[in-house]
Amino acid sequence: MDGPAGDKLSNNGENYDGMFESEEEKLAGQAEAWKYTFAFVESLAVKSVVLLGIPDIIAHHGHRATLSLSQIAAELPSEKPDVNCLFRILRFLVAKNFFRADTSEGANEVRYGLTPASKWLVKDGVAAPSLSITALLLMQNDVTMMAPWHHFNDCVLDGGVAFEKANGLHVWDYAAAHPDYNGLFNQAMACNTNFVIKALLSTYGGFQGLNSLVDVGGGIGITIAEIVKAHPTINGINYDLPHVVATAPRFPGVKHVGGDMFKKVPSADAVFMKLIMHDWADEDCVKILKQCRKAIPDEGKVIIVDVVLNTQEKTGVVPSLGLVSDLVMLAHTSGGKERSEEQWENLLKEGGFPRFYVIAIPALQSVIEAFPY
Template sequence: MDAEEEITKGQAEVWEHMFAFVDSMALKCAVELGIPDIINSHGHPVTLSEIINSLQTTTSSSSSPNIDYLTRVMRLLVRKRILSSHFHQETSQTLYDLTPSSKWLLRDSKFNLSPVISFFLHPSILEPWQYLGKCVEENGLAFEKAHGCEIWDLAVANPQFNQVFNDGMGCTAKMIAGEMLTEYKDGFSGISSLVDVGGGKGAMIAAIVEANPHIKGINFDLPHVLATAQEHPGVTHVTGDMFVEIPEADAVIMKWIMHDWSDENCVKILKNCYKAISKTKNGKVIIVDCVLQPDGNGLFDETGLTFDLLMMVIPGGKERTEVEWNDLLKSAGFPRYNLIQIPTIHSIIEAFPE
């Protein structure tokens, strides 16, 4: 490639990055309209007319869907491999079908990422990104600059946002629980009681207890979170603050908790975890979180770097490399750990007090 071609390629890459948000909004549009579900309900590739007809029967709007708009959205979704398409010669129509990506967007699938999309692309989550440069320039938390409060305070004050937040986190909890029960099933064998710190509505601990009925499950979170939580067999909901005290148990599990917080706050949480398992001979803390590989080429390594910025912008936390995790654990009194890879963006870190 000569110098002129490199310059032109650079220009093309800038345009692509500049409008990457359009891909996100097209994805959100597909989720809001339920397009993957519409295709799936037919049981075969569908035409635009069939999608339009399904939209007309499910929407409460008095106006008809715009077929030109839909055509253009579908074209981009196909280009981005969210959907697939092929031209049917006999009918002279384009048929649309699901891909491995859009199968993760089906509402009735076992692991559905649609609630996560609704959360991370919610206007309240998108607005703080406008303050990223300002935060680099003058410090501070982007979410606070955008909303005048932290994300946890907004969840308390805004029930609708709280619902979107909890649905998104509950969705990831089910997905991670599924992976853990496959890849880490032996890790629960010697545990008789397990507290899920920041467990939300209890989806993950419920799945773990269902698969391991010998475990007494404790779902631990803030009062406003548990206010709408359903009861789960074998699980007790306990309200409290992880910075003050964590209920005693044989083991503590934390999914996507540590990355929300600074190193200083993480050490406080881990020390409270240490106290919670201190009366158990073989106690441990199970951390389900990202382990950054900044130079890695794995499926989720680039997403990990994206999540690191997300944590900086929204709650003010960070993702960590294995070296950083090691330093953090040692600071809190956990000299030994195991790192277990699972087929998602998360890893499992077993931390031991001795």
């Protein structure tokens, strides 16, 4: 059947315009579709100015400072920067509220300043370390980390792991074989720790009374060092793969131990794991939990800092960010995922921890305190 005059038809005669309830819905849908088509532009434009150090250049003059295009260009590490290219990138990022534009000092000269968003991407040493997610942005937008996203359709059709399809190795094997990537990853995890640990220590009192604590998957030891600093009576053990702890600096009250958490966890009053369990499939998490159970006394506990997924959440730092993190796990891990409270309950029971509490902290993650009895 022919559609109304002017309607566009597909090859099989379907009326495309008939899919929309109104002209307004059609136009709104088109705008959303364009947004998804070019969503990558924002992230990679921000990456470019972070690599150029432009947020740092402005911040060096004061967090309220504004600089002209020529002033910014003069501080770039190039004798002949392409000022027009720089202008076009900054113009876009002003429109996206990453930078602010000030014309009050002269209509013919725009001056660029920081916004609340760009202040979070000033590198350490200029801003407080706890107020920078630069390392996370650079890691997530690295070619190695971006490539797996192009294999989601293959994973749906054929199964498999996106990271391995893109890079040929499991993420942890890849890190062990590529020191530059391993360094980038460790910096990003340390960056994440800077503000998660602050949220944890400000609200969670469960470290009181512990004489020893092992941080399983603790990276280079930033987290356990901060916990021990806040609770000096704790003997801290930072436990991670040998190639990870090999790059760890010394911290007072912290001992670095290399090993495999699937085979053994060092003994302590309690086990701490931050953003570890979401890297692994359920069966792997159960194996880790069983090793944790062997490592602690009957009155001990496991302290997990991870996302407790709530797909109905409409408030918080960024609504649906838990779902974003879940897709990051799909892209970068072999079976990792974010879990709901019910999924955590099932996992903990199978791993030997039938009693647990979820404790909110001012972060995307929550504390999951689990007990063997």
